[in-house]
Amino acid sequence: MASGIPYDAARQRWQVGATPPKRADEVSVPDLLKGYHPDHGPRARVSLAVGVNRGDPCQPDFAGHLQANALIDDVHIAGAQLVTTDVLVIGGGGGGCAAALTAAKDGARVILATKLRLGDSNTVMAEGGIQAAVGADDSPQRHFEDTLRAGHFCGEPELVAQMAMDGPAVIRWLIELGMMFDLEDDDRPLGGKLLRKKPGGATAARILSYRDYTGLEMMRVLREAVELEPGITLWNRCPVVELLSDDHGRCAGAVVYNLEWRCFVLVRARSVIMATGGAGRLHLNQFPTSNHYGATGDGLVLAYRIGARLRELDSFQYHPTGIAYPRHLAGGLISEAARSAGATLINGEGERFVDELQPRDVVAAAILRECAEGRGIERGGQVGVFLDTPSLEKANPGILAKRLVTLRHLAKKCGHDAAEEPFLVYPTLHYQNGGVAIDRHGATGTPGLYAVGELAGGIHGRNRLMGNALLDIVSMGRRAGAAAAAQPADGGTLWGRAGIGHVHAWQRELTLAGLPLDVRAPQLFPTYAHFDLGADAGLGAGMPAHGVGGIR
Amino acid sequence: MSDPIVQLSVEGCPLQVPATSSILQAMVAAGQTLVEGVGCMGQGVCGSCRVLVRRTGDSEVRTALACETLVEEGMQVAFLEYFTPAARHRYRMDELGDSWDALARIGEVFPEAEHCRHCGGCDRACPKGLDVQRGVNQAVAGEMAASAHVFDECVMCNLCTLACPEHIRPNHLGLFVRRMLASRSLRPSDLLRRLQEIERGEQAIDFDAPGARPPV
Numbered sequence: 001m002a003s004g005i006p007y008d009a010a011r012q013r014w015q016v017g018a019t020p021p022k023r024a025d026e027v028s029v030p031d032l033l034k035g036y037h038p039d040h041g042p043r044a045r046v047s048l049a050v051g052v053n054r055g056d057p058c059q060p061d062f063a064g065h066l067q068a069n070a071l072i073d074d075v076h077i078a079g080a081q082l083v084t085t086d087v088l089v090i091g092g093g094g095g096g097c098a099a100a101l102t103a104a105k106d107g108a109r110v111i112l113a114t115k116l117r118l119g120d121s122n123t124v125m126a127e128g129g130i131q132a133a134v135g136a137d138d139s140p141q142r143h144f145e146d147t148l149r150a151g152h153f154c155g156e157p158e159l160v161a162q163m164a165m166d167g168p169a170v171i172r173w174l175i176e177l178g179m180m181f182d183l184e185d186d187d188r189p190l191g192g193k194l195l196r197k198k199p200g201g202a203t204a205a206r207i208l209s210y211r212d213y214t215g216l217e218m219m220r221v222l223r224e225a226v227e228l229e230p231g232i233t234l235w236n237r238c239p240v241v242e243l244l245s246d247d248h249g250r251c252a253g254a255v256v257y258n259l260e261w262r263c264f265v266l267v268r269a270r271s272v273i274m275a276t277g278g279a280g281r282l283h284l285n286q287f288p289t290s291n292h293y294g295a296t297g298d299g300l301v302l303a304y305r306i307g308a309r310l311r312e313l314d315s316f317q318y319h320p321t322g323i324a325y326p327r328h329l330a331g332g333l334i335s336e337a338a339r340s341a342g343a344t345l346i347n348g349e350g351e352r353f354v355d356e357l358q359p360r361d362v363v364a365a366a367i368l369r370e371c372a373e374g375r376g377i378e379r380g381g382q383v384g385v386f387l388d389t390p391s392l393e394k395a396n397p398g399i400l401a402k403r404l405v406t407l408r409h410l411a412k413k414c415g416h417d418a419a420e421e422p423f424l425v426y427p428t429l430h431y432q433n434g435g436v437a438i439d440r441h442g443a444t445g446t447p448g449l450y451a452v453g454e455l456a457g458g459i460h461g462r463n464r465l466m467g468n469a470l471l472d473i474v475s476m477g478r479r480a481g482a483a484a485a486a487q488p489a490d491g492g493t494l495w496g497r498a499g500i501g502h503v504h505a506w507q508r509e510l511t512l513a514g515l516p517l518d519v520r521a522p523q524l525f526p527t528y529a530h531f532d533l534g535a536d537a538g539l540g541a542g543m544p545a546h547g548v549g550g551i552r
Numbered sequence: 553m554s555d556p557i558v559q560l561s562v563e564g565c566p567l568q569v570p571a572t573s574s575i576l577q578a579m580v581a582a583g584q585t586l587v588e589g590v591g592c593m594g595q596g597v598c599g600s601c602r603v604l605v606r607r608t609g610d611s612e613v614r615t616a617l618a619c620e621t622l623v624e625e626g627m628q629v630a631f632l633e634y635f636t637p638a639a640r641h642r643y644r645m646d647e648l649g650d651s652w653d654a655l656a657r658i659g660e661v662f663p664e665a666e667h668c669r670h671c672g673g674c675d676r677a678c679p680k681g682l683d684v685q686r687g688v689n690q691a692v693a694g695e696m697a698a699s700a701h702v703f704d705e706c707v708m709c710n711l712c713t714l715a716c717p718e719h720i721r722p723n724h725l726g727l728f729v730r731r732m733l734a735s736r737s738l739r740p741s742d743l744l745r746r747l748q749e750i751e752r753g754e755q756a757i758d759f760d761a762p763g764a765r766p767p768v
Contacts, residue, residue, distance in 0.1 A: 117600060117634055119708075120591045124598050134742045140755050145763035153766040161757040168746045175738050178645055178731025189737040213705070216597050220708055224727055228642045236634070237588060259587060292598075293590045328577035329594045380555070380572075413594070413620070415572070530585045 004376035004383045005348030007424075013350040014422065016390045022352045027369070029362055036372065037365040038285045038318060045314040050509045051304055052445070058313040061284045065297060066304050066313075068521035069510060070503040071241045071533050072264070077255055077500075080264040085111045085233075087484045088254055088269035090240045090299065093121025094215075094470065095275035095453030097222035098477025099442075099484070101177075103273075104231035106485035111267060112232055113256050115239035115276075115294050115524065119223040122277050122292045122454065123473065126215025127335055127406060128199070129207035130474075131467035132167030135196055138204040140164040146202040147468060150359075151433070151461020154312065159459045162440050163468070166475040171208060174474065179221045181208050199466035200336055201359060207467040212335065212406040218470065238265070239524050240298065241533065243272065243306045243449070245502040251306060251448035252498035262537055268498060271484035273442070274299040275452040275477065280429045281526040288331030289429040290322055293529075298522035299455040303436045306502045308444040311457040312434025317464055320345075320363040322428025324384030326414055331428045336360075336466060338387060338407055341399060346386040346422070348377040353385075361463065364427040377424060384426035393419040431469065433460050442480030448487075450480040560627040575618035575629055576601050589618070589631045596620040599709030602632040602679070615711050617679045632714075639724065651736055655694050661728060664720045666692045674712035674722045680705055684712045684722045691729050700730045 004010075027035070034040045045057035050067055058066065087103045089096045092114030100112045114120065133143040143164040148155055171194075175181070182195040196205040210217040226232055237259040244253040244266065253268040276299030280291025289295070304310055321334040339345075339356040345363070347353055347370045354366035367385055370376050376383045389407065393400050400408050400418050411418035435457035442450040453473040460468060510517060525531040534540055555570035562579055569578040574594060579586055591598035601618035608626035618629070641661045648657055658665065665688055674684035687702030703726030712722045749755050758764070 116588065116591060120598055120600055125592050125595050132743075134740070134746045136742060136745070140750075141757055141761065142763075144757050145761065148764060157759050157764065161759065165750065165755070165757060168743055168750060171743055172747060176645065176735050178727075178735045180730060180734040181738065181740070183740065190739050191741045193742045194740045211704070213597065216707065220706070220727060221731060223708070224724070224731070225645070228639065228644070230642070293593055326572045328572065328574050332594055413596075525587055528580050529587055529590075530583060531587050536585075 004371060004374065004378035007377055007379035010348040010350075010377040010386070013348070014346055014386060014388070015350070017394045019344075019391070020346070020350060020352050022355065032365045032369065033361060035365075036368040037361055038287070039315055039361070049513045049515065052307055052309045053304070053313070056313065059284055059316060061282060062279065062297070062313060064519065065282065065301055065521045065523065067510065067515055068301070068519045069507060069517045070305065070500070071520050071522070072255060072500075072539065073503070074500060076537070076539055077264050077266060080255070080266045082266045082268065083111070084268040085109050086269065087111075087271050087273060087481070088113065088267050089273045089275065090254065091121070091275035091277060091453075092116075092118040093275060093277055093453065093473065094123035094218060094222060095473035095477040096273070097226050098474045099273045099275060099450075099452055099481035100232050101222070101225055101229060102478045102481030103485040104229050106482055108231070108485035110232045111235060111269070112226065113235040113238040113240060113267070115237070115298070117236050118226060118234055119219050120292065120294060121219065122295060123215050123470070124219040125290075125292060126470055127212045127333070128337070129197065129209030129214045129467050130171070130218070130470035131199065131206050131465070132171045132208055132471065133164060133204070133206055134168055134171065134194055134208070135204060135206060138206050140167065142204055143167060143206060146204075147459075147465055148461070150201045150463050150465045152463060154461035156458045158440060159438070163459060163471060163475045167471055170471060170474045170478075173478070174218065174221070177221050177225050179218055180210050182210055200340065200357065201465055212337070214470065240302065241522070241524070242500055242503065243302050244268065244498045244500065245306055246496050246498045247501070249307060249446065249502065251446050252496075255500070257533065257537065264537070270487045270489070271448055271450060273450040273452060273480050273484055274303060274436075274455055275473070276455050278432045278454040282523065283526075284316060284429055287318065287427065287429040288322055290319060290331055290333040291429070293526065296523045296525060297432070298524060299451065300435060301522040303444060303446070303449065303451060303455075305506050306446050306449065308446045308449060308451070309437045310435060311437045312462060315433040315462040316429060317360060317431040317433055318364040318427040319430035320360055320367055320427050321387055321423075321425040323410075323414060323423065324426040325379045325382045325424040327380060327382055329414060330382060332410070333428065333430070334387060334410065334423060334425060335407065337404060338389060338392070341392060341404065342395065343392040344388045345425070346388050347375040348385070349375055351375075359463065367425070367427055371426070379424055382424065382426070384424040386422035387425045388422050389418040390420055390422060431464050433457070433462055433464055438476070440479065441483035442476045443483060450484055452476045452480045558623045558625050560623050560625070560629065562629040563631060569623055571623065573623050575603060575605075575621050575623055578623050579618065588634065592619065594619045597707055599707035600634070602709055602711055604630045604632060615677050615679060617709070620679070639721070640719075643728070645731060645735055648732060648736075654696065654732065657732070658691060658725070658728070662720065662725045664718045665725055667718050668692070668720060669718060671717060673715040673717065677711040677715035679709060679711060680707065682706060687726050688720060688722045691725055696729050696733055699726060700733050702726060703730060
């Protein structure tokens with residue numbers, strides 16, 4: 001990262017209330033993106049060498065994970081306990097919970113396996129809200145068109161239409177489960193109107209929310225419902241390390257690693273629903289991330305290995321305003337609401353350099369350009385630009401206390417008063433636009449395997465709209481849960497052979513392509529978790545499972 | 553230019569980290585394996601990083617969230633394993649019955665709640681500073697909206713559940729009240745209208761509309 005202008009000097013230069021004009025743009029938007037956005041430029045993609053998507057473009061770091069060897073082999077699971085169920089749900093976020101609740105309600109026996117705890121997810125961290133076309137001035141048609149357009153028309157129209165039409169029903173389902181939503185008038189729950197906000201890039205206000213912690217409210221309710229549902233068996237601290245396949249290439253279940261007992265468990269299931277979330281903690285392009293600790297793209301790696309087709313693997317969303325300082329909060333999200341309210345971005349020379357309300361990829365690229373060309377601000381080893389909240393407060397006294405409360409709390413955590421000091425911000429890896437290709441039931445190209453949520457692709461195209469992620473996970477989670485539960489009880493599936501034959505085929509492909517066999521995936525935890533499955537489970541020949549220190 | 557260094561002990565291990573670190577960040581920097589008790593990494597919203605903290609000169613051991621608590625010189629920290637007693641009584645949202653029986657429902661699902669000892673253990677345990685005990689008492693008294701409001705920012709870390717000597721499960725009682733209120737009384741008119749329109753087939757997607765294709 002290029003060094004920047006020292007914080008003290010930049011702080012002196014910045015004047016609260018001064019409204020510098022935006023610097024004249026010598027660079028066109030396409031050139032800005034090509035020059036500075038991580039999705040663009042000469043090193044933005046490589047061609048995949050193995051697998052169903054061979055030849056397709058993929059983000060380079062990500063390709064390394066997709067084209068890696070499996071974590072385990074037959075010998076490691078030879079004596080493993082075997083459990084059977086109707087539906088295995090992998091992932092305990094909003095998508096996994098919606099799927100599990102729906103499948104259980106339809107009579108299926110469900111096992112929900114999570115890597116951390118139920119609810120530990122990107123869902124619980126979501127602040128903005130959930131989109132649903134409820135306004136009289138709005139319609140599912142507009143929602144459908146806004147979503148397609150924001151995604152640069154790369155989304156599948158059928159999937160987008162379905163999600164938009166599902167919106168109101170999803171809100172009703174959530175309310176029936178006990179989720180609260182903000183109303184225009186707080187004391188009119190019966191017959192009042194829902195409070196709606198307009199997301200960047202949409203033509204109508206349709207984000208519904210609960211305060212600015214919609215994700216927490218949603219996850220609390222979903223988690224409680226799952227824990228109280230007798231038809232769902234919850235396995236915390238049980239990451240999936242490999243899928244099981246049968247002789248026909250159908251997904252037959254999964255290999256689970258129990259972190260408490262340090263042993264593998266085989267789960268045979270009629271259907272497997274993967275809802276493993278995003279990949280931010282892989283820190284692609286060495287970016288900080290807004291994502292949850294467990295977001296390491298496990299589901300993508302496993303789905304690809306068993307033969308499911310993926311899409312838009314070279315498209316990731318970088319949110320422009322991630323916290324840059326202090327270091328221990330770096331990557332944390334500062335909501336777009338600040339810029340919508342009028343906060344400006346100022347570089348180390350006291351200049352405005354971009355229209356703050358441009359789409360996220362443009363603003364992110366502009367910030368990256370300032371920092372790359374030495375006009376960023378450096379503090380404590382971190383580089384970024386100022387988000388001028390004090391000037392916003394000066395122009396709109398009281399706005400921070402009334403409409404941007406979480407922003408104020410965030411500033412306090414960063415060690416300053418949002419009304420007195422600007423934030424230091426830098427783009428943060430936020431969302432995976434692409435993923436596993438699915439049909440309208442969430443079914444992937446591999447029979448028996450479903451994908452739900454951020455893991456799946458084809459809905460958000462090449463750029464996701466704010467508020468569509470929470471809608472996506474509930475809409476598709478319910479559909480996949482229903483489809484999975486409806487699978488006929490076919491004795492053949494659960495009594496036939498199942499194993500890791502697809503892993504052997506994969507290893508042959510890797511060898512033929514000249515790829516190394518000692519690079520393994522999924523990573524399961526971020527690098528700084530210092531977790532090695534081989535050491536933890538004693539996978540090496542003659543190596544006893546020895547105790548490792550730390551919190552595990 | 554660097555921050556002053558602080559010495560503290562986490563899980564028995566002496567660590568030296570910049571004073572601007574959170575306890576969780578200190579743990580990450582220590583290079584030890586970390587595969588539980590971690591989640592949102594500083595947003596303070598997932599409740600996974602529960603720790604016991606003892607500060608120098610303070611005889612009391614307090615509970616906190618590691619990602620939100622800055623390190624201090626001489627601090628001693630231990631992570632709390634995620635172990636929560638299972639619910640004694642289950643309930644179904646669709647079996648709550650008549651809202652006139654709300655207090656009876658609370659009495660069935662949370663019979664311990666009316667035996668609150670007013671020990672304040674839940675208040676002291678709460679890392680978010682919520683008025684947990686008051687919320688419990690309000691629920692038992694039928695003051696649903698007030699009780700629901702107390703638990704607005706609850707992250708369900710379950711520290712109050714662990715602390716309660718009467719096994720009340722305060723945060724789950726609060727969530728029960730909130731869910732009951734929302735599922736029974738939230739009927740926004742715009743949502744009702746739109747659902748009716750969709751049911752009548754008045755809202756359909758036109759895949760050939762001009763807005764559905766890229767501009768020529």
